[in-house]
Amino acid sequence: MENIQKKGTVKFFSGKKIPLEMHKVRIVQSLNLVPVERRLEAIKEGGYNTFLLETKDIFLDMLTDSGTNAMSDQQISKMFVADDAYAGSKSFTKFKTAVADVFGKDMILPVHQGRAAENIISQTFVKKGSFLPMNYHFTTTLAHIQLNGGTVVELYTKEAMKIKSTNPFKGNMDIPRLEELIVSKGPENIPFIRMEASTNLIGGQPFSMENYKEVRKIADKYKINIVLDASLIGENAYFIKKREEAYFDKSLGDILREMCGLADIVYFSARKVSSSRGGGICTNNMDLYYKMRDLVPLYEGFLTYGGISIREIEAMTVGLYETLEEDVVGQSPSFIEYAVNELDKLGIPVVMPGGALGCHVEAQQFIPQVPQSEYPAGALVAAFYIISGIRGMERGTLSSIRDENGNDILAELELMRLAFPRRVFTLSQTEYVIDRLNWLYNNRELVGGLTFVEEPPVLRFFTGRLAPVSDWPEKLVAKFRADFGDSL
Numbered sequence: 001m002e003n004i005q006k007k008g009t010v011k012f013f014s015g016k017k018i019p020l021e022m023h024k025v026r027i028v029q030s031l032n033l034v035p036v037e038r039r040l041e042a043i044k045e046g047g048y049n050t051f052l053l054e055t056k057d058i059f060l061d062m063l064t065d066s067g068t069n070a071m072s073d074q075q076i077s078k079m080f081v082a083d084d085a086y087a088g089s090k091s092f093t094k095f096k097t098a099v100a101d102v103f104g105k106d107m108i109l110p111v112h113q114g115r116a117a118e119n120i121i122s123q124t125f126v127k128k129g130s131f132l133p134m135n136y137h138f139t140t141t142l143a144h145i146q147l148n149g150g151t152v153v154e155l156y157t158k159e160a161m162k163i164k165s166t167n168p169f170k171g172n173m174d175i176p177r178l179e180e181l182i183v184s185k186g187p188e189n190i191p192f193i194r195m196e197a198s199t200n201l202i203g204g205q206p207f208s209m210e211n212y213k214e215v216r217k218i219a220d221k222y223k224i225n226i227v228l229d230a231s232l233i234g235e236n237a238y239f240i241k242k243r244e245e246a247y248f249d250k251s252l253g254d255i256l257r258e259m260c261g262l263a264d265i266v267y268f269s270a271r272k273v274s275s276s277r278g279g280g281i282c283t284n285n286m287d288l289y290y291k292m293r294d295l296v297p298l299y300e301g302f303l304t305y306g307g308i309s310i311r312e313i314e315a316m317t318v319g320l321y322e323t324l325e326e327d328v329v330g331q332s333p334s335f336i337e338y339a340v341n342e343l344d345k346l347g348i349p350v351v352m353p354g355g356a357l358g359c360h361v362e363a364q365q366f367i368p369q370v371p372q373s374e375y376p377a378g379a380l381v382a383a384f385y386i387i388s389g390i391r392g393m394e395r396g397t398l399s400s401i402r403d404e405n406g407n408d409i410l411a412e413l414e415l416m417r418l419a420f421p422r423r424v425f426t427l428s429q430t431e432y433v434i435d436r437l438n439w440l441y442n443n444r445e446l447v448g449g450l451t452f453v454e455e456p457p458v459l460r461f462f463t464g465r466l467a468p469v470s471d472w473p474e475k476l477v478a479k480f481r482a483d484f485g486d487s488l
């Protein structure tokens with residue numbers, strides 16, 4: 001049965017390479033596309049920050065894959081059998097079993113989402129003078145580590161920052177630099193090495209098992225723990241299966257357990273990994289478990305719900321098992337691969353090869369006239385919303401921080417991320433994304449920069465407000481009308 005059901009990609013007689021959905025849609029939500037003039041108004045009201053837009057003004061919401069993946073009928077049905085006991089809930093026991101089955105970790109601390117896990121891990125292990133090596137940071141990870149006095153050390157390989165690459169594992173860690181760092185700072189100042197699956201901020205790029213095993217060897221040599229951020233682990237496992245020869249014949253389950261087995265602590269955001277809400281920290285090490293445990297009732301909730309609604313715990317449990325299915329986990333990467341290849345044919349600078357969670361457009365190549373001090377990725381995201389009604393997310397200098405002198409720390413990559421939440425968008429919607437990006441690329445000289453008018457000190461990209469440096473948005477709208485007539 002296993003073999004009969006095993007699916008490669010379906011080949012089309014026409015020779016076209018298009019992804020084919022292995023699900024049907026039975027619950028739908030209406031979308032609304034407001035005219036370009038209203039979109040200009042809306043982005044002004046939102047301070048040119050797409051986080052401050054409202055759904056009523058958005059056509060395709062490609063802001064994030066966080067909590068926006070489609071749930072399965074199995075997940076939703078289980079939500080009705082939840083046991084809402086405050087302590088000792090049956091729903092939690094099922095969740096604990098799923099974590100042991102899928103990740104191979106027996107002890108689990110539930111938390112309300114991924115960053116809550118980062119809070120607990122950072123408070124427990126990071127102190128002033130700590131150095132935290134990682135393949136790359138995530139925004140909330142960096143914030144929590146800094147809050148506790150630690151310094152993040154990014155140990156990505158040279159390949160990671162190349163936009164167009166054929167390297168299948170741009171999320172790998174630079175092993176020689178890891179060892180150099182440990183020797184120079186002293187292993188006692190390194191509470192853990194952090195590996196992030198499908199490295200989010202560099203374009204959802206995976207690491208290979210081979211590289212990760214090398215990291216483990218170094219960790220063993222210097223007796224340092226490994227913490228695995230497993231928020232996007234399903235996709236990383238999928239890429240290992242598709243791209244790393246030694247794993248072509250392994251199941252996703254085997255790969256997932258091997259990945260988790262190499263880490264001392266695994267944490268995740270269930271908003272991503274299991275298409276629901278919640279998160280968790282899991283380990284097989286009793287000592288580590290007890291060090292973290294008491295912070296859960298303090299910040300999250302009792303140990304058997306951790307601030308998550310019990311219905312969501314049921315959905316999380318099913319979602320974890322669905323992470324073992326290639327058709328589920330591969331859906332978003334196959335759409336991303338399609339979009340990335342089509343955009344590349346049009347000459348549009350996109351991160352290649354396609355990774356997890358979204359399609360990433362490089363803004364410095366797209367609009368080279370906008371200097372990094374004027375947030376090119378932010379400007380591109382705003383411009384793209386105006387001309388398409390599609391909401392993307394800035395992942396560049398605007399999502400970065402300032403140094404002690406108040407200067408922007410310039411991001412290595414200026415990316416507009418267009419997330420492909422799992423099983424949410426159709427291929428014709430994907431074609432619309434490609435079409436409108438093509439139009440914007442042909443009119444790219446019209447896009448100008450942005451400047452802050454209101455800048456919060458922490459995680460400024462969430463709520464900060466900006467303004468355009470000239471009247472470029474009006475000019476863009478005028479050109480849109482000239483080219484598209486009365487089209488939306």
Ligand SMILES: *Cc1c(COP(=O)(O)O)cnc(C)c1O
Binds near residue numbers: 138269
């Ligand atoms: C989303 C994400 C987080 C944070 O999770 P939240 O549930 O949004 O708090 C941490 N790490 C990675 C890699 C993520 O993608």
